[in-house]
Amino acid sequence: MTVPTSLAALRRQGKGGLVRCLAALETDPLADTVLDLLDEAWRVGEGVVIGLTGPPGVGKSSLLSVLARAWRDRGSTLAVLAVDPSSRRTGGALLGDRTRLALDPGDPGLFVRSLAARDRLGGLADLCAPATVLLAALFDRVIVETVGVGQSESEIRDLADLVLLAVQPAAGDGLQFMKAGILEVPDLLLVTKADLGEPAERTRRELEAACLLRGEKVPVHAISTVTREGVEGLLRALEERIASHRSRPRDTRRAERSDALLRAAVAGEFGRWGLRALARWREEVGLDPALSPFRHLRAFTECLAGERPRPPVASTGGPRP
Ligand SMILES: Nc1nc2c(ncn2[C@@H]2O[C@H](COP(=O)(O)OP(=O)(O)O)[C@@H](O)[C@H]2O)c(=O)[nH]1
Ligand SMILES: [Mg+2]
Incomplete structure (x- = not known):
């Protein structure tokens, strides 16, 4: 049995499908297929x-x-x-x-x-x-x-x-x-x-x-x-x-949850520096309420990793030991 990639498929497969989904989440929570499913769950949950x-x-x-x-x-x-x-x-x-x-x-x-x-x-x-x-x-x-x-x-x-x-x-x-x-x-x-x-x-x-x-x-x-x-x-x-x-508006609740989840994940991985980077990133790209915070997390971490790696270079002209 494959891992279900939509809620409809998940419902058809019952608890067995759900167990497979959770296993897939555990293996790679930011994989494409997992994110598709999480986005759908986020929209309708x-x-x-x-x-x-x-x-x-x-x-x-x-x-x-x-x-x-x-x-x-x-x-x-x-x-x-x-x-x-x-x-x-x-x-x-x-x-x-x-x-x-x-x-x-x-x-x-x-x-x-x-x-x-x-x-x-x-x-x-x-x-x-x-x-x-x-x-x-x-x-x-x-x-x-x-x-x-x-x-x-x-x-x-x-x-x-x-x-x-x-x-x-x-x-x-x-x-x-x-x-x-x-x-x-x-x-x-x-x-x-x-x-x-x-x-x-x-x-x-x-x-x-x-x-x-x-x-x-x-x-x-x-x-x-x-x-x-x-x-x-x-x-x-x-x-x-x-x-x-x-009784609170769903959009408000979802925005709050998205914010809390995203910030918690970023703080956990990257600390305060990460939170500052997240704030800048959000200002630039904004948050899409139709997408789950997990999708945002992946986009953000990809952005962080986007810089081409280069060796540290000392500033010129400074005194050398
Ligand atoms: N006297 C008494 N014992 C309880 C009550 N609820 C749970 N226990 C006992 O407390 C122990 C721990 O219970 P458990 O539900 O596994 O606690 P958990 O570790 O917080 O999940 C068990 O031995 C239970 O039987 C209660 O309302 N009264
Ligand atoms: Mg327990």
């Missing part, structure tokens, strides 16, 4: 991308399976990308054990896949960003599960429409980062394992206070995937967030 981040063991995969069940029951299709090394270690337990069993592996409306966690996740040259763009053209919702507190939060920001941060009951990490202002403020905060009682409730209050301290009003939900406490409330909150995201 309507799916909302949700980032779910938090430390290992906090309960992200367990929550994912609860969300998957609930959303599939309500008719939404869903793709899950786990960029979580611990999910790989545990032999592919990409969804939490309890509800994973209740999900049908043959369901065409649910796609679950783990990605190799690289040193960074936000860059366009990595698999994750193009994968989310592709999946958002095929599924109503795309969830990206990532591990970490700190750096990876701002990276997930670049590729997700909504960011959820999960915090352990009585865990100091998220709180400390939040108070210190290191942590970017997510759209929604979750305290997991609410069935543990008092520690979870205390953490919820502390998180609320930390947000207020920073002048941000972020909803904090305490949830349990065991007792399902807080789950309905979270589902409602997510629907509201998704609706309010969708």
